[in-house]
Amino acid sequence: MFTFNYAEGASNGMVWLVWLAVFVALFLLNEISRRSKIMGFVCFVVLPAVLSVIWFTVMKDTTYTDWFHLAKVYSSTAGCIGFWCIRHLKGKNKRTGKEWRLSENKIALCFPPLILAINIAEAVARDFEVGGLYAVMAQDITADAPVMLMGGAWNYMNAIAGILNIIIITGWFGICLRKKTDKDSSRDMLWPDMLWFYVLAYDLWNFAYTYNCLPHHAWYCGFALLLVPTICNFTVGKGAWLQHRAHTLALWCMFAQTFPMFQDYGMFRVDSTYNPTVYFVVSLLALVANVVVFGYMIYKVKKTKRNPYKGELYSDLAAYKKIKALAE
Secondary structure, three states, X not given: OEEEOHHHOOOHHHHHHHHHHHHHHHXXXXXXXXXXXXXXXXXXXXXXXXXXXXXXXXXXXXXXXXXXXXXHHHHHHHHHHHHHHHHHOEEEOOOOOOEEEHXXXXXXXXXXXXXXXXXXXXXXXXXXXXXXXXXXXEXXXXXXXXXXXXXXXXXXXXXXXXXXXXXXXXXXXXXXXXXXXXXXXXOOEEOOOOOHHHHHHHHHHHHHHHHHHOOOOHHHHHHHHHHHHHHHHXXXXXXOHHHHHHHHHHHHHHXXXXXXHHHHOOOOOEEEOOOHHXXXXXXXXXXXXXXXXXXXXXXXXXXXXXXXXXXXXXXXXXXXXXXXXXXX
8 A cells, every 4th residue: 555665765664654753743733722722822823823934935936836735734724723723712892791602603513524524625625636537647836845646436436435524524513612621621622423434434535535536645644644533532632633633734734844755755655556446445435435424424313303413413422421521
């Protein structure tokens, strides 16, 4: 599935150690940024503001300038800022004296599914683009580093999977905050209706996307980057997968914009094997998973008569109840 850059002196053990370092660093940075209100602000407001100046001045000839990388770094950062506001903004109405919280505003709760859908749609557009432009394997004309793209049926399969992944986003008005405890005072943004089967369908789709369209980045931004929020979601940060995903994605994109040489050149670059069978199987798994979850959503809608976009669809499931029990 992957080809290590042995020509530069890399070994299996060395590349795995670097992958592990990326994984651990992202996990720890997510913990720091989610558990501290101040560090969250520093990581997703102050840091990207400073880095943006650097990217467009002293690094303008070396950092990524293509539309997709720029859209990804700023849309993921916008998501982190929005989630930070939902978690922490509150005040008092001067006229009535009543306290308000942004997390209780229904318009604000439309932001998480919107930013998630936008991020998925960006990747869907790229899958369609690669499928159309690179039906014959060729060098990526938009990339800032040499990389071959191999378009095929897998791009269209995965694009359809991505569209389904947008459709199966349910229950956003049920988004709530984690109650403070002695062990965790993060006030994570919980999404009880976004359960393990959605996370699995998303991970398979997104990995297939990176493998199809970023074959020289999928080892890190596909494999490692997807695994961090998923593991966090089922361990220390239960129920806040989207928040973990946004944090780790934004942090990784900022790193990649600042140090593009890390994954583009040298011994730590890892490429796809460009095996059409692997491409097809990866995208087929993503499509099947999303079709299954879509079918399950339709089944639940018919059985419960609930509207998945106006209310919560999976509130009768034990997994949902475990997450809801963590909320304020």
